[in-house]
Amino acid sequence: xxxxxxxxxxxxxxxxGDPGLLxxxxxxxLAQADVVVIDRTGCDxxxxxxxxxxxxxxxxxxxxxxxxxxKAAKAGKTVVRLSPGDPGVGxxxxxxxxxxxxxxxxxxxxxxxxxxxxxxxYAGIPLTDGKTREVRVINAAEGGVDWEDYSSKDxxxxxxxxxxxxxxxxxxxxxxxxxxxxxxxMTSLGTTTEQETVVSTLxxxxxxxxxxxxxxxxxxxxxxxxxxxxxxxxxxALFGWRVLVPRTKEQAVSLSDQLRSYGAVPEEVxxxxxxxxxxxxxxxxxxxxxxxxxYEWVVFTSTNAxxxxxxxxxxxxxxxxxxxxxxxxxxxxxxxxxxxxFGVNPDLVPSENQSSEGLLEIWPxxxxxxxxxxxxxxxxxxxxxxxxxxxxxxLGWECDxxxxxxxxxxxxxxxEIRVAIKGGGFDAVLFTSSSTVRNLIGIAGKPHNVxxxxxxxxxTAKTAEEYGLRVDVMADKPSVPALAEALAEYGAKRRAAxxxxxxxxxxxxxxxxGAKKRR
Numbered sequence: 303x304x305x306x307x308x309x310x311x312x313x314x315x316x317x318x319g320d321p322g323l324l325x326x327x328x329x330x331x332l333a334q335a336d337v338v339v340i341d342r343t344g345c346d347x348x349x350x351x352x353x354x355x356x357x358x359x360x361x362x363x364x365x366x367x368x369x370x371x372x373k374a375a376k377a378g379k380t381v382v383r384l385s386p387g388d389p390g391v392g393x394x395x396x397x398x399x400x401x402x403x404x405x406x407x408x409x410x411x412x413x414x415x416x417x418x419x420x421x422x423x424y425a426g427i428p429l430t431d432g433k434t435r436e437v438r439v440i441n442a443a444e445g446g447v448d449w450e451d452y453s454s455k456d457x458x459x460x461x462x463x464x465x466x467x468x469x470x471x472x473x474x475x476x477x478x479x480x481x482x483x484x485x486x487x488m489t490s491l492g493t494t495t496e497q498e499t500v501v502s503t504l505x506x507x508x509x510x511x512x513x514x515x516x517x518x519x520x521x522x523x524x525x526x527x528x529x530x531x532x533x534x535x536x537x538x539a540l541f542g543w544r545v546l547v548p549r550t551k552e553q554a555v556s557l558s559d560q561l562r563s564y565g566a567v568p569e570e571v572x573x574x575x576x577x578x579x580x581x582x583x584x585x586x587x588x589x590x591x592x593x594x595x596x597y598e599w600v601v602f603t604s605t606n607a608x609x610x611x612x613x614x615x616x617x618x619x620x621x622x623x624x625x626x627x628x629x630x631x632x633x634x635x636x637x638x639x640x641x642x643x644f645g646v647n648p649d650l651v652p653s654e655n656q657s658s659e660g661l662l663e664i665w666p667x668x669x670x671x672x673x674x675x676x677x678x679x680x681x682x683x684x685x686x687x688x689x690x691x692x693x694x695x696x697l698g699w700e701c702d703x704x705x706x707x708x709x710x711x712x713x714x715x716x717x718e719i720r721v722a723i724k725g726g727g728f729d730a731v732l733f734t735s736s737s738t739v740r741n742l743i744g745i746a747g748k749p750h751n752v753x754x755x756x757x758x759x760x761x762t763a764k765t766a767e768e769y770g771l772r773v774d775v776m777a778d779k780p781s782v783p784a785l786a787e788a789l790a791e792y793g794a795k796r797r798a799a800x801x802x803x804x805x806x807x808x809x810x811x812x813x814x815x816g817a818k819k820r821r
Contacts, residue, residue, distance in 0.1 A: 303814045305348075306432065306595070306801045309408045309409050310337075310375040310378075310379070310380060310381060310403050310407050310408050310409065310706060311371055311375050311381045311382075311383060311407055311408070311409040311410075311552075312331045312380075312381070312382050312383070312409065312410050312411075312412055312470065313383050313385060313386065313389045313395050313398065313399055313409065313410070313411045313412065313729040314328045314331050314332070314382050314383065314384055314389070314412040314414070315328065315347070315385050315386075315387055315388045315389045315390075315412060315413055315414020316328065316345070316349050316384055316385065316386055316387070316414055316417070317386075317387065317388075317414045317415040317420065317493070318386075318387055318388075318416070318417035318420040318421055318492055318493045318549050319351060319492060319493040319494040320420075320493040320494060320524065321348040322347050323414075323415045323420060323493065324349060324414075325412065325413075325414065325415065327412050327547070328352075328412050328414065329352045330353040331406075331412055332349070332350075332353050332357075332382055333352055333353070333504065334380055335354070335357050335380050335381065335382040336357060336361050336374070336379035336381070336384070337351060337357065337360060337366055337370075337374040337379050337380070337382045337578070337584065338350070338353055338356065338360070338381075338382045338384060339360045339361075339362060339370050339371055339374075339381065339383045339384065339385045339815075340359060340360070341361075341362050341363070341367075341384070341385075341386070342360065342361045342362075342363055345384060345386075346713045348586060349384065354714040358374075359366035359472065360374075360476065363405065364577050367383065367398060368397070368398055368401045370406050371383050371401075371402065372401060372402065372407060372695070373404070374544055375405075375407045376405070376407070378557035381765065383398060385413070385414070386414075387414055387415075387416060388413050388414045388415070388416040388417075389411055389412075389413065389414065390411070390413065391416055391417075391418065394410065396740045399411065408504045410676045416518065417462075417492060417517075418439055418460055418462070419491075420450055420492065421489050421492030421493060421519050422460070422489070422492045422519075422537045424489075424492055424497060424535075425487065425489045425499045425521075425529065425533070425535070426499075426528065426529045426531075426532035426533035426534055426535070426536075427487060427495070427521055427525055427526055427529050427532070428492065428524060428525055428528055428532065428645075429458050429460065429521075429529055430458065430525070430582075431525055431528065433524065434456065434457070434523060434524060434525050435456075435528070436454070436456060436457040436458065437457065437458045437460060438452055438458070438459055438460070439460045439462065439694065440452060440459060440460070440461045440462065441462050441463055441817060442461050442462065442463050442464040442471060443463025443464075445467065445470070447471075447474065449474035449475055449478045450478045450556050452475065452478070453475075453478040453479045453480060455479075455481070455484070455523075457523065458521065458522070458523035458525050459520075459521070459522040459523060460519065460520075460521055461476075461519065461520040461521075461522065462519060463517075464518070464519075464520050465490075465514070465516040465517065465518045468507055468508045468520070469508040471507075471520060472486070472504045472508055475504055476504055476505065476744060479801055480504060480522070480601070480625045481504075482503065482504050483503050483504070483505070483522075484501055484504045484505050484523070484524075484529055485501070485502075485503060485522070485523065485524055485525075485526035486498065486501075486503055486507045486519045486520060486521065486522050486526060487499055487501045487520070487524045487526045488500050488502070488507065488511045488518055488519070489516045489518060489519050489521070489610050490514040490516065490517070490518040490519075491515055491517070491518075492517075492519060493535075494517075495541065495542045495566075495567050495579060496515070497535065497536060497542075498514060498515075498536075498540060498563060498570075498721040499529070499536060501526060501529055502516065504522065507520070509730055512585075514517050520612065520774065523753055528697070535565070537548055537797075538564055538565030539564045539567035539790040539793040539794040539797065540564040540565050540566035540730075540765070540793040541564075541789070541791065542565065542566075542567065542777075542791055542809060543565070543567065543730055543731075543793065543809055543810070544566075544567050544722075544727065544728050544729050544811065545561055545566045545567065545568050545569065545570050545728065545729060545730045545789070546569055546571060546723065546728045546730070546732070546742075546749075546753075546811075546820075547561070547570045547571070547732055547733070548560070548570075548571055548572070548573040548731065548732070548733065548734070548738040548741070548742045549570065549572060549573075549734065549738075550570065550572040550576075552777050553605065554568070555569045556636075556782075556783075557732070557782050558570065558784055558785075560761065560783060560786045560787075561786055561789075562788070563742065564789075564790040564793070566700065566729075566730075567644060567718075567727075568649050568744060569719075571715045571719060571742070571746070571747060572712045572713055572761075573711070573712050573737070573738050573741035573742045574709045574710065574711060574737065574738075574741055575709070575710050575711070575712045575713075576606050576707050576709060577707065577708045577709075577710060578610075578645040578707060578708070579684070579706065579707065579708055580708070584618075584705060585610070585614055585681070585704060585705070585706060587613045588679055588681060588702060588704045589615070589618060591679070591702070592625075592628065592679060593620065593624050593626065595627065595675070596675070596676050596677060596679075597628060597678060597679045597702070598629060598673055598674070598676065598677060598678065599626070599628070599629045599630070599631060599676040599677075599678040599699070599807065600625075600630055600631070600677070600678070600679040600680075600681070601627075601630075601631045601632075601633075601661070601678060601679070601680050601690070602630070602631070602632050602633065602637050602640075602641065602681070603633045603637070603658060603661075603680075603682055603690065604633070604637060604682070604683065605636055605637055606683065606706075606707050606709075607637075607641040607681045607682055607683070607706050607707070608637060608641055608644065609640070609707075610681060610706035611681055611706060612644055612741065621645070622644055622645030622646050624645050624787070629649045629650070630631060630646055630647075630648045630649055630650075630652070631648060631649065631661060631665075632648040632651045633652070633656060633657065633658060633660075633661055634651065634652065634656030634657070634781055635651070635656065635781055635783070636781070638651045643789065650664065650665070652664055654779060655779070655780065656700075656779065656780050656781050657759070657780050658687075658689055658690040659689070659693075660748060660780075661690070662690065662693035662694070662697075665693070665694065665697055666697075667697045667698050668697060668698030668699050676698065676699055676700050677699070677700045677701075678694055678699045678700065678702070678705065679702050679704065680694075680699045680701050680702065680703050681704045681705075681706035682703065682704070682705070682706060683705070683706070683707055683709050684705045684707070684708045684709065685706035685709055686703075690755060691703055700809075700816055709737070711745060712745060713745070713746060714745040714746060714815070715746055719746065720747055721745045723742075723746045723748075723749055723750070723753075724746075724747040724749070725749075725750055725814075726750030726751075726752045726753060726810075726811055726813075726814035728749065728750075728753050728811065729753065729754060729809045729810040729811045730753060730755075730756055730775075730787055730789055730810065731749050731753055731754070731755060731756070732753035732756050732758075732786070732789065733755070733756065733757045733758065733762050733766060734758045734762070734782055734785065735762055736761055736762050736764075736765035739757075739762060739765045739766050739769060739771070740760075740762075740765065740769075743769055745788060748769065748770065748771070749771065750814065751772065752810050752811060752814045753810060753811075754774045754775060754789070754792065754810050755771050755772060755773050755774050755775070756773075756774065756776070756785060756788065756789045756792070757773055757776050757777070757785075758776075758777050758780050758782070758784075758785045759776065759777065759780040760776070763776055768792065775788050775789050775792045776788065
C-alpha cells in the first residue's frame with residue numbers, strides 16, 4: 303500500500319497515437335501500477351507492454367471509469383487511468399479527477415504529447431513560422447462555432463473534431479472573410495502508420511477529403527505551404543507497409559526496429575520452434591571439453607547456438623571466462639552480436655559473405671607448429687548441412703559436430719494471419735533462409751502474388767522460386783540488416799516511380815482487386 307503522501311491515481315496521457323511518443327514519466331507510472339483503467343477502443347496494446355505482468359487491466363466499456371478508479375484506489379492500489387492524447391485536451395479529466403478530489407484520493411496528472419502539435423509535426427506542417435506567429439485551436443465536434451472570432455488571416459487554425467462537418471467549417475471561414483484560396487490541409491489517423499494528409503484550399507477541402515477516416519484534424523493557414531518541403535513521415539520508404547517477418551519476437555527485435563524506422567508495420571510470425579536436443583549428454587560432454595581445453599576453436603553458426611551454449615553455461619555455473627584460451631568464430635554480424643552480449647568478442651567473422659562458405663574462405667588451415675590442438679567444436683541445429691564440416695576437414699581440422707538444439711516447424715498462425723498471407727493483406731515478406739520459405743508455406747500457405755518477396759541470398763531465392771514465388775528483392779550481402787535495407791530501397795524506388803508518373807501512392811497490398819485505394 304502506498305504512503306499517504308503518494309498519489310494513488312495517475313491520469314496519464316498516451317499521446318496522439320504513435321506508441322513511440324509515450325513520455326518517460328508515463329512509462330514509469332505504468333510500470334508501477336497495480337491497476338490500469340483503459341478505453342479499449344483507444345488503447346494501443348503496445349502501451350500495456352510497459353505494465354507489470356501482474357497488473358490488472360480494466361476496461362471502461364465494462365463499467366463507469368470513475369467507479370473503477372475510485373474503488374481500486376480506496377483499496378490502496380496504485381491506479382493509472384490512461385487517456386488518449388493529453389488528458390487535459392478533449393478528455394474527461396475534469397470530471398474524473400474531481401471525483402478523486404471529492405473522495406479524498408491523492409492524484410496527479412501526467413500530460414501526454416498533444417495531437418494539436420504532434421499531428422501537424424508528423425504531417426510536415428509547422429504551426430508558426432517567420433510570418434505566422436499566432437495559433438488558435440478550435441474544437442468543432444459539437445458545432446455552433448462563431449467563425450467570426452477566427453477570421454484573422456494572420457493566425458493558423460487547428461480545428462479538432464471536424465471530420466463530419468468539413469463543408470460547414472470551410473463555408474463558415476469563407477463567410478467571415480477568409481479567402482477561398484486559403485491553404486488548408488486535413489490529416490487523419492495522425493502519427494500512426496495509417497496517417498493520411500490531403501493538402502487543398504478552403505473552397506476545395508470538402509471535395510478533396512471525402513472518405514477520410516477519423517480522427518482527423520484540419521489545419522488552415524499559409525503554414526500549410528511548408529508541407530512540400532517538410533513532409534518526412536508519410537514519405538518514408540516503406541510508410542504503412544505491413545511486412546511479414548517469419549521469425550520469433552526474440553529473433554526479430556532488431557529487424558522489426560529497423561523496419562519501423564522505414565515506416566513499416568512489422569508482424570512477427572515464427573515458422574520454427576527451437577527445442578533442446580532429445581539427449582543432452584552430447585552437449586554436456588562438449589561443454590566439459592570446452593572448459594578442459596579439448597578444443598582450439600568453437601564455431602557459432604546462429605544466435606540459437608549461442609543461446610544454447612549460454613544456457614548450458616548457466617546450468618553449470620559458468621560465465622564468459624570459460625572461453626579463455628579458446629578461439630571463437632561467428633558466421634555473421636547477428637551471431638557475433640549475441641556473443642558480445644555474453645561478453646565474448648569473436649576472433650573470426652566474415653565481413654562480406656556472411657555464411658558458412660564465407661567463413662571457410664577466411665578460415666586458416668591447421669598448422670601443427672602454430673596450433674597446439676586441431677579440434678573444433680561446432681554446436682549447431684539438428685538439420686544443419688555438412689558443408690562446413692567438410693570444408694574444415696579439408697583444411698586439416700577435426701570437428702566435433704554437436705546437436706545444440708532442434709528445430710521443428712512452428713504451429714500455424716492465427717486464421718486472420720493465414721488469410722492475410724494468402725489474400726494479399728501483407729505488402730512484403732522477408733525470407734531469411736530457405737527453411738523460412740518452406741516452413742511459412744507449410745504452416746500458412748503461399749503469399750499472394752501482389753506481395754513483395756524479399757530474400758537474404760541466392761540459395762533462399764532459389765528455394766522461393768521452386769515454390770513458385772516471384773523474387774522481387776535480394777540483399778546485396780547475406781545479412782538481416784542488409785535485407786531490410788534492400789526492401790527499403792525497393793520501396794523508395796517504387797514510390798518515386800509513382801510520384802514521377804503522377805499516379806496515386808499505392809502500397810502493394812492495395813494493388814489487389816477490391817483493395818481500398820489511397821489518395
